[in-house]
Amino acid sequence: MNVYNLLRPGLQVALIAGLGFLFSQCGNSSAEKSQMDEVPVEEDIRYETIRVAASRPASELNLPGELESYYETDLYPRVSSYVKALHVDIGDQVKKGQVLAELEAPELTANLTEAYSKVKAAEAVYGASKGTFLRVLRTSRTLGAISPVDLDASRTKAISDSLAIVAANAHYNSVQQLVSYLKITAPFTGVITDRRLSPGAFVGPGGQNGVPMLKIKQLDRLRLRIAVPEAYLGDIRRGNPVQFSVRSFPRQTFTGRINRIANSVRPETRSELVEIDFQNKGGQLKPGMFASVRLPVSTTNEGSLYVPKSAIISTIDRTFVLKVVDGKAVRVTVQKGDESAGQTQVFGNLKPGDLIFKTATDDLADQAKVKTQLVSQ
Incomplete structure (x- = not known):
């Protein structure tokens, strides 16, 4: 007897349904695999490029x-001192020679007084030696009264003392010049654009790490x-x-x-x-x-090169376009000229017909290999 015939009718129906489901799942898997094979693979990135165009330069x-x-300058103190007073601030109009700030340095004032006293002392010594020389000179007119050696000695002493006055005056003038630096004056007519220090601050060589007191323009x-x-x-x-x-x-x-x-x-x-x-x-x-x-500028018959503004990149180091040479993106330094209607005149190592990126990017390294697609401007 056939085994299939011995099965109950309910079991026969279940068996047939199970086999049908199994065959249907196999068919679905084959269909999904076929659909996956038909999905296109993502293509490589292609950069849009254009040809460099030549036209007549603008007038x-x-x-x-x-x-x-x-004129503009930073004002620094020339001597070590303290800021006594500031007479100007940011935005003030000043005239040439106007006193902008006053400094104080007691040691410089003392040095000036000392130098002045040395000048007066030297003048007094010279006055005495000069008087002695004149008396010796008059006495030497009497034959045998004064020896020639004594006359020469008095003359030398007077000359030496006169030169001491010159040296004392030079020292006094130099100290006086230093004292004059305690007043900061405007070198030209302008406007104070910056003030860094306040009264009481120490300034001068090494003071405040060389920060300028004022800026004038x-x-x-x-x-x-x-x-x-x-x-x-x-x-x-x-x-x-x-x-x-x-x-x-x-x-x-x-x-x-x-x-x-x-x-x-x-x-x-x-x-x-x-x-x-x-x-x-x-x-x-x-x-x-x-x-x-x-x-x-005068218009000539010579052609100039124009590229879209988007083809130019300006960085801190240079301005450049990306030129395609043998499938590589080469950075070519250019100088921008006239700009009109979205086009910029460029000067550099370019010639009409060269292939460049329509929209340059700073992400590509120099000499990077690229795939391109030529488009119209």
Whole structure:
């Protein structure tokens, strides 16, 4: 008799259901495996790159600059002393020669009195030796009254005593000069921008680790320093007017004149330092302000290189773009020029058609291997 037929009908149904479930699970596992095989593997990172474009240079350069006071200095005491009084504070307008602070050093005052007394003592000694010499000289006119040796000795004594007066006066003047240092005066007309010490503080060589007492800056005349790219140095002339603006007064345009040219191109940036003088009447502008300078230049037929602003990275050390050479990202130092419509003019070891990163990054090391994808600007 067949075993299957001997099973009860309920057991037959359970057996068939179990076999059906087993086959269905095997089918599901095969389907899931097939779906996993169809999931695409994540591709390698590809950096967007562009070609360096060439176009005609602008007739006006927009260059960044910084305003500086024409004169500025830190005021230090020249002698060891104590601060007796301060007559100025931060923001005070001062004139040339004005007393800003007074110091006290009792030992210097005592030295001055001692030096003065030595001058008077030397004068008294010289007066006596000079009188003796004159009497000996008159007596020597009588034949045989005074020996030649005595006459020469009195003359030598008078000369020696006169030279002692000269030495005493020199010492007195030097001490007097030191005493004059106890008054700190303004070297030029300007504004006090910082005060570090207070009355009672010890100052001088080694005092307070060389901290300046006051800082003074000239405000009625400012310097504006800019770095002009080498390609435009032929358009720079002393006396040329230059317009600039600052963020504090966005609706105003200021005008200065080129006054100094460094006459030396910096090899790391291929630019030359140019100083513009500005008569800051009323003190509207302040030293330390950043300015945007519009420098007129002549348009030539030569092409200039332009890249997106995003392709340039500026660090403390240098400004550079990432150039692709043989599948590697190479940092190329550049100097920025004109900026317009999101494009920046650059000068450096680049030529039209070079492949560079559209958006540069400082995370990649120099000479790092990369995969790129050429896109349009």
